[in-house]
Amino acid sequence: MSALQLDRVSFAYAGAEKPVLLDACLEVAEGAFALLTGATGSGKSTLLRLAKPELAPKGELRGVVRVFGSDTSALGARDSARTVGYVSQSPDAQMVCDTVWHEMAFGLENLGVPEPEMRRRVAETCNFLGIEPWFRMRVSELSGGQRQTLALAAALAMRPRLLLLDEPTSMLDPIAEKNFLSLLFRANRELGITVVVATHAPHAMADYATCAFALEGGRVREAPLDDVRRPEPCDTRLCDTRLRPLCHVLRLEDVWYRYGRDARWVLRALDLEVRAGEVRALVGSNGCGKSTLLQVVAGVLKPRRGRARNALAAGQALLPQSPKALLARETVLDELMEWSRGGGYGRAEAEAALATLGLAEDPGRHPYDLSGGQQQLLALEKLLLVKPRLLLLDEPTKGLDRPARERMARRLAAAASDGATVLLATHDMAFVNAVAGSVSLMFDGGITATEPTDEFLRESWLYRA
Amino acid sequence: MAAKRPIAFDACHATVPAALFAGAVALSMLAVHPVCVAVSLVGALLFSLLARGGAATARGLAWQLPLLTLVCLLNPLFSASGSTLLFKLGPRSVYLESLAYGATMGGLMVAVVLWFEGAAVVLTQDRLLALAPRRARTLPLLLGMAFQLVPQLLGRSRKVRATLSACTAAGARPGVREALTRTSSMLLTWSLEESIERADSMRARGWESGLPRTSYRPERLRPRDAAALCGIAALLALCSVCAWEACSAWRFYPTIRGLAPWWCLAPLAVLAFLPSGAELVARLRERGRR
Known part of the structure; x- marks a missing residue:
């Protein structure tokens, strides 16, 4: 039967x-x-x-x-x-x-x-x-x-x-x-x-x-x-992967962080340097402190010890794991217009962003009526409208299907070619291969290795695109 | 010093500690008698030291002792009764009797708080909710959801605010009021959205399928628990009679008088020291068996 x-x-x-x-x-x-x-x-x-x-x-x-x-x-x-x-x-x-x-x-x-x-x-x-x-x-x-x-x-x-x-x-x-x-x-x-x-x-x-x-x-x-x-590749290399001889915009020295006095150290003796215009991926197992590191870089969490310097602190944007932490308005157009005054853009730019999302016909749609992937892309567009110089992304491709992942990769590549520095935490190695110029492996609260993406993937035993 | 978690009531049905602590709280609240209150306070403090540890008890006392002092000192200002004049504070006369009444009430409040704190360590939320009567089985479900919602909302509101403050490229931060409206409306939409999926998950598992619900009880009432409950009930009945006797003979005003005989207060002392005694015995036995 x-x-x-x-x-x-x-x-x-x-x-x-x-x-x-x-x-x-x-x-x-x-x-x-x-x-x-x-x-x-x-x-x-x-x-x-x-x-x-x-x-x-x-x-x-x-x-x-x-x-x-x-x-x-x-x-x-x-x-x-x-x-x-x-x-x-x-x-x-x-x-x-x-x-x-x-x-x-x-x-x-x-x-x-x-x-x-x-x-x-x-x-x-x-x-x-x-x-x-x-x-x-x-x-x-x-x-x-x-x-x-x-x-x-x-x-x-x-x-x-x-x-x-x-x-x-x-x-x-x-x-x-x-x-x-x-x-x-x-x-x-x-x-x-x-x-x-x-x-x-x-x-x-x-x-x-x-x-x-x-x-x-x-x-x-x-x-x-x-x-x-067959896995779905993001096989087109979208970013210029050469390390640029530019100055460091992010510099974390001997950073320690824990959430409570009696809690375990999430970050311990962590050093990280990111150059201007670089697209850096952070990889590592769950709970290794990737999200915490992003929050320390963003200045939301202050290191308990050590120093975190961020030259782009005034022009940064963070895409959280759940896009719902960013979506605050009743329609997709209002959502994209939320930061128009402070971000210095107008309705025309917001409508262009809607068109990139394929929602030009539907500006009155509630963001919650979109699929998870579309919500993620909407949140990214909202961030890109304010032209951040530093983009921090926490698991940007979680739950995304192939077209959405590719769109995400293209938008990131465009932002990077405009000169934005990108730091993204992810498990998606195909995505890393597509967009990141270099990869840092996080382990035991610190950065264990930082290498150009090609070299990292070639040498890795575990991480494959 | 003390273990983080009490062990005496682990092995018995939740109704046993529930009855014991409910009795201790009720008698502490109703028996307004300095000796009863003192005994209850010492018993509660001892149990708190054993069950919650010295540090947590000290942190609690840091606000409870000032509260006791405040109630003690404020009472003479509101009720100028008594016969032994201590001093005059402006137009108000401060009498020894009203100071004693204030101290008793302050002690009573602290004792009740300490009993509740001790009970909360023994009776965790799920044990307490499982005590709901059979006919009201949806009540624990509802309360459990509500209890989950509060920490979840707080966690999410932290996330929302952290995300906003991390997006510095978006320009100036909104004002306090605007930020509050933004966060609360976001949390509301988020929770409503989630409640739809939760309702689906409930219906998918036969919620409202029209069958009479049964209940899974993680603890079973054993004969030993029933015997303990009978013992506690008898002790509580005896304590009530004794407390009634002691309190009806006692007078704060106009002069303090009417101390009851010691045997009248003995059952109350047994009740007050029963939780800590049981805990001590359980620990000593545990140590002996190791």
Whole structure:
């Protein structure tokens, strides 16, 4: 029996003219690990949600969506919750309870599962995923990767037969992503749960998948796994990578930083020099202090010891990890105009920036209605409008699909060729290869090595573009 | 000196420490009697030293002792009653009795605060929330969400302000009022947006599926806990009677009189020293078994 079947499904959102899905046909066999790929806005989330009636979007649906042979429109909330598990993108937003044990039991409580049975299922799920050590921890103490694993655990505890995941790893760093995927893989192979993952970066999952489908123009076509396996390169070199013989604009000497008196040192004896016009990438594992370093450079955090000198402190801009920390207005045009007075630009420049974003037709759109990638690009445009001399970027490509990454790379290259100095923290080595002139590897609170990008990638054992 | 975390109430059901601390707080508040208050204060202080450690208790006392002194000194200015005139402060007469009443009230306030602080260490938020009655199982969920929201909002507001202050190229900073409006509206939109995804996550896991909810209780009430609860209930009943006796005989005004016999105050002392005694015994036993 097929676990998920779409039979000539067309769907248009209420009030929208163009349908998102058009005569889409799909069949996922029971026990499969299926990838659903496609660009942002291609309808992947819509397709997944149509298979989960309590999350189904409002709009006009034609055709039939079947889960294990039964029509989802006839599937009640209870049966749907029992049969189909769902994990979404954000590690923060999908957490409901304040403790790990309660989060895991939440779905079982809702279904009225008797307590002994509930204890058994929670215990087995914890054993399976190896999360017993954090069972009594608070959700707020967990890292992003742990939260996403908890979301998976909470879904698995309900013993679903089909698990739908919508961009489950796009907010995770590469190591957390691999951990999550290996757990998902085990759930698929060892427990026999059918898995359908919607993703715009499928190459990391290709080794686990048994089949892949691509969504294009509202239609679904089966994609060969070999096509999916290749990573998406940002292969065009966009920046001039030669180190310029210019003066240093950033100079950090013996910088130490920790968040509290009793906390561990996040930065220890860190030295960093960046020349004017340089594009420098900071790489290193999660929690190695990249974001803290950016904040010290920006002057938001003062070093506990040592000196941080920034010659461009009066003309800098910071793109935070979450663009929502920067988006403050109700429409995209207002957003771009927010700093027009202080930044010395006018409506014409803002409209030109809108056009670069492809939003010239839609200046009244709310920034939150954009996809995550577009929000990131909007935030970058907002920063570029004030013509910063120093751009600090924290994980600029997290959750971005290929076109958005390329656009981000092009905009950065343009800013750099105008003379801006760029310091960016990232895990995305293909992006580093495309835009950065030099790379600094952070480890143990300090800078372990700084080399030109080519040399760094050539010599590296771990980091490859 | 003291361990960071108390261990005496780890191994029993949360209702046991909850009943004990609720009783201690209630009796401290209701028994306005200098000896009762002093006993309660010493008991609370001892438990705080054991459970929270010397440094945390000292940090607390740094504001609690001035509060005690302030209440003690302010009372004579508001209530000029009593018979033993100490001195005159302008038009106000300061009597020994009203000073004693003030000291008792100040001590009472500090004792109650100390009991609450001690209880908060033992009864962590999730243990406390799990005590909600069966019929109100959504209450802990709601409160848990609210408790999560506050630190999350504070963390995000720091991020928003840090980002704005890092963007110096954007020109002059907005004024305090404008910055506050900007931050709060951003946080509101951000939280609302997230609540939509959270609601989806709840519905995806059978929230509002129409079935009667059950509950997962991380702690089970054992016969030992029931026995402890009965013991505490009996002690609290005895303490209430004794406190009633002691307080009804006691007079602050016009002259201080009516000290109850020692056996009337003994149960209160047992109650006040029970938490620290239990903690000490638990630690000694732990050490013996190591």
